[in-house]
Amino acid sequence: MPVEIDPFHAITISRTAHRMGAEGRSVIHMEFGQPSTGAPAAAIQAAHRILDADGMGYWESPELKARIAAHYAEMYGVAVDPERIILTCGASPAFVLALSCLFSPGARVALARPGYVAYRNTLKALHLIPVELPCGEAERYQITAAAIERLEPAPEGLIIASPANPTGTIIPPDELAAIAAVCRRRGIALVSDEIYHGLSYISPADSMLQHAPDALIVNSFSKYFSMAGWRLGWLVVPDHLVDAARARMGNLFLTPPSLAQHAGLIAFDCRDELEGHIQTYARNRDRLLQALPQMGLGRIAPPDGAFYIYADVGHLTNDSLSFCEALLHDTGVALAPGLDFDPVDGNGFIRFSFAVSTDLIAEAVRRIEPWFAARQGSG
Numbered sequence: 001m002p003v004e005i006d007p008f009h010a011i012t013i014s015r016t017a018h019r020m021g022a023e024g025r026s027v028i029h030m031e032f033g034q035p036s037t038g039a040p041a042a043a044i045q046a047a048h049r050i051l052d053a054d055g056m057g058y059w060e061s062p063e064l065k066a067r068i069a070a071h072y073a074e075m076y077g078v079a080v081d082p083e084r085i086i087l088t089c090g091a092s093p094a095f096v097l098a099l100s101c102l103f104s105p106g107a108r109v110a111l112a113r114p115g116y117v118a119y120r121n122t123l124k125a126l127h128l129i130p131v132e133l134p135c136g137e138a139e140r141y142q143i144t145a146a147a148i149e150r151l152e153p154a155p156e157g158l159i160i161a162s163p164a165n166p167t168g169t170i171i172p173p174d175e176l177a178a179i180a181a182v183c184r185r186r187g188i189a190l191v192s193d194e195i196y197h198g199l200s201y202i203s204p205a206d207s208m209l210q211h212a213p214d215a216l217i218v219n220s221f222s223k224y225f226s227m228a229g230w231r232l233g234w235l236v237v238p239d240h241l242v243d244a245a246r247a248r249m250g251n252l253f254l255t256p257p258s259l260a261q262h263a264g265l266i267a268f269d270c271r272d273e274l275e276g277h278i279q280t281y282a283r284n285r286d287r288l289l290q291a292l293p294q295m296g297l298g299r300i301a302p303p304d305g306a307f308y309i310y311a312d313v314g315h316l317t318n319d320s321l322s323f324c325e326a327l328l329h330d331t332g333v334a335l336a337p338g339l340d341f342d343p344v345d346g347n348g349f350i351r352f353s354f355a356v357s358t359d360l361i362a363e364a365v366r367r368i369e370p371w372f373a374a375r376q377g378s379g
């Protein structure tokens with residue numbers, strides 16, 4: 001029997017939002033976790049040139065792998081042999097490779113709830129069993145070493161994400177070290193999603209590689225590098241999994257787009273432009289952190305990084321999808337329902353993605369303020 005996979009409800013919101021836009025309504029898209037900026041300008045310019053000169057066959061860029069390896073040395077002080085890096089078509093296929101290299105069908109893999117919707121669904125699609133650990137305000141919506149310690153029986157694997165989607169919370173270095181130690185002791189394989197690295201408003205997040213050299217690391221050009229549609233990412237695997245991961249990449253996906261690999265290499269040298277995006281996100285974050293409590297949305301996860309605010313609206317609704325639909329219909333502001341990230345408690349949450357311009361954030365606040373004021377009054 002094929003397994004059933006839940007839909008991504010933010011897509012439903014987005015479809016309605018685009019339909020409203022096509023009908024002439026002004027819509028502010030804050031439903032998806034993607035930068036509204038494009039790829040860095042120098043990467044786009046290079047891509048134009050390369051299109052004329054390169055045949056765009058199947059290809060893996062040795063220069064890009066070397067550049068990513070150098071990134072681990074520069075940012076985290078960790079030596080990674082470029083051969084341990086598998087270039088992928090984004091983080092999503094990197095997960096498929098990681099999970100299928102590590103686990104046999106039926107294996108139990110722990111993850112935080114709330115968490116990115118695709119973890120649960122990718123696990124299910126690969127006939128693995130998600131073991132969701134409820135993570136509330138007290139744990140800053142993150143997995144802790146103590147929670148992994150308590151799990152009986154020990155799961156075969158653990159997925160962590162720091163900064164996380166939908167909350168933006170970061171696991172501090174000492175907790176990462178403690179998680180690595182528990183996993184080592186209990187024989188739990190670690191997959192660390194580091195797709196939001198580079199986007200932090202407190203101190204930078206550690207890589208799990210600093211604490212667990214055998215961890216599998218997923219990363220991508222979709223967020224920090226602002227290149228979501230280019231479909232480029234990578235997976236770092238330990239030596240003993242290189243052949244298995246390469247075999248899976250070759251059979252399931254072949255190679256990532258050649259053009260994206262060329263552009264991705266250039267993007268590493270576009271720090272100034274990319275850091276400018278982070279300054280925009282920081283302003284947007286401040287603006288929302290100031291405005292939301294005044295609208296009665298005071299219970300929000302601390303957004304240490306990424307570009308999300310996960311807000312508790314449990315006092316206003318027990319149906320986050322209908323709530324987001326009504327908000328979109330009335331104000332033209334599209335948000336993601338918490339149901340996507342947490343099938344148990346998510347109906348009381350919504351997620352704001354603030355990777356848009358600061359002007360749009362100001363306009364969104366202007367529109368939703370009276371809407372929430374009316375709800376608080378009647379709620």
Ligand SMILES: Cc1ncc(COP(=O)(O)O)c(C=O)c1O
Nearest residue numbers: 033090091092116165195220222
């Ligand atoms: C936490 C997390 N991991 C992975 C992905 C998938 O990213 P990619 O575009 O690289 O496939 C996303 C996308 O939003 C995400 O939020």
